[in-house]
Amino acid sequence: MTKTVLIVAAHPDDAEIAMGMRIRRYTLNGTRVHIHCLTTGTPGSGGRDVRRKECLAAGQILGVDSYTFSDIPDTRFADHHGAINAELFRLVDQVRPDIVYTHYPDDQHLDHVITAQEATTVALREARDLYYFRSPYSGAFEPNLIVTGTRDLVDTKREALSCFASQHQLDMDVFVKLSEVAYRQFVHHRVVERLPAHAGAEVFRIARRIENGQSAVIADGPTRERI
Secondary structure (H helix, E strand, O other): OOOOOEEEEOOOHHHHHHHHHHHHHHHHHHOOEEEEOOOOOOOOOOHHHHHHHHHHHHHHHHOOOEEEEEEOOOOHHOHHHHHHHHHHHHHHHHOOOOEEEEOOEEEEEEHHHHHHHHHHHHHHHOOOOOEEEEEOOOOOOOOOOEEEEEEEHHHHHHHOOOOOEEEEEEEOHHHOOOOOOOOOOOOOHHHHHHHOOOOEEEEEEEEEEEOOOOOOEOOOOOEEEEE
């Protein structure tokens, strides 16, 4: 059965910066990926439309099945807890995800913190698995899932990030380079040397993962079990 992944991000480009390679890996393997962005950013001279189009263009490159948006005011999430909660319950009821990804709760950006709080509340009630991704502002982040990438995945992530041309204050090449080297702070060099050839990694924190023991295949009696 096809799995469905829901990524709840505070802002445009949050998901792609944190897990662009992971997204592409999912979509190449036939997993449905839905990204929901709680705000399209600060309004002004068509800014919302521009950022929405950038997300859709990046999503097309990554193979995202669907990309939706709320209209929570940027940097004002603290005033809209109830609206965010209601929106996420509606979204999860519509998407029915197996896995939810969202921001790590310890973060310098208050919008990220509130997104993590509300997405966690909803996911623990309505979804099977919950993973946190790291943003550039995450604090005390200790990953327990490290997903390595290939040069093709890195290049696809770079292409997706290039869609966010309106974000002049952010150097997207820096984020690509971070995904190529940042995981090394968590993995001893002797382990890195044993890994297959790769071109970097993205890091995550598993909040909850439920495995189905009934998926085991038993052949020729109980003594021969394959999982």
